[in-house]
């Protein structure tokens with residue numbers, strides 16, 4: 001049976017196509033609270049401290065949270081509200097936007113990659129290309145009527161935050177502040193508005209199974225009311241409680257490659273909830289398609305260090321990523337130099 005949207009549909013029990021085999025289930029009793037995960041204050045006057053904290057977090061976790069990040073509270077509140085309104089629309093209205101073709105620049109979809117996967121995930125998502133805005137915003141949903149303005153404004157604010165973070169990450173690698181941005185070129189920007197309906201049997205399935213992000217940097221806004229994000233640290237899953245006024249920043253595969261493996265693109269997953277729906281808004285900054293992903297020479301400094309990954313273009317990487325199922329091995333493994 002082909003999966004279609006699940007938001008707004010009543011399920012008395014979990015359909016069998018969502019049930020993971022025993023060995024792949026989230027095992028929620030083994031998950032720890034991630035109380036000590038880094039929260040970095042970007043408003044701090046000591047820039048060298050910010051750079052150090054970012055470098056430590058990228059190395060040790062591959063992710064961190066930021067506060068005083070410069071994205072307005074108004075932009076955040078409005079996007080969460082309009083996203084909830086969108087997913088509350090009648091199923092027939094939402095289905096007008098449905099597609100399972102990952103090459104589409106605007107689509108409502110479900111699970112992850114329904115054509116490739118064998119078990120589905122308890123998620124619907126609206127996937128939007130967002131840059132340049134004047135090219136893509138006209139194809140976004142027209143209901144709710146405020147959707148395009150609110151999302152456009154949010155995208156612009158988040159993009160600036162992304163650039164600030166890329167500069168700081170570059171400096172934390174002792175590179176010039178523009179070095180990473182220069183390699184990434186005219187960056188694309190995508191958004192996934194994720195909606196995880198309340199699930200009849202959350203222990204048996206995922207909202208999203210463990211994955212790393214294929215892009216450069218992800219800026220994630222979590223619904224404050226319901227948690228669900230978990231990240232892998234030293235082989236253990238940590239639950240990341242939504243922090244008021246914070247974004248979660250995930251390093252994507254391209255920053256792992258560009259840092260020659262010094263920084264990690266973090267494995268993360270979303271679990272679902274029995275009583276409440278959860279929403280998250282992921283903004284992805286992506287290298288331009290032709291960007292040549294090759295670790296800067298300055299990072300290969302000692303004679304015993306060599307490049308870990310082959311050079312590739314982002315277009316090649318992205319094609320590979322979507323040709324796979326989400327919960328397979330790390331996509332970067334396919335680009336490793338083998339000796």
Ligand SMILES: O=C(O)CCC(=O)C(=O)O
Pocket residue numbers: 192194208213220222228229230268269270279280282
């Ligand atoms: O909903 C979340 O917390 C995670 C979302 C995510 O990992 C994604 O959209 O790639």
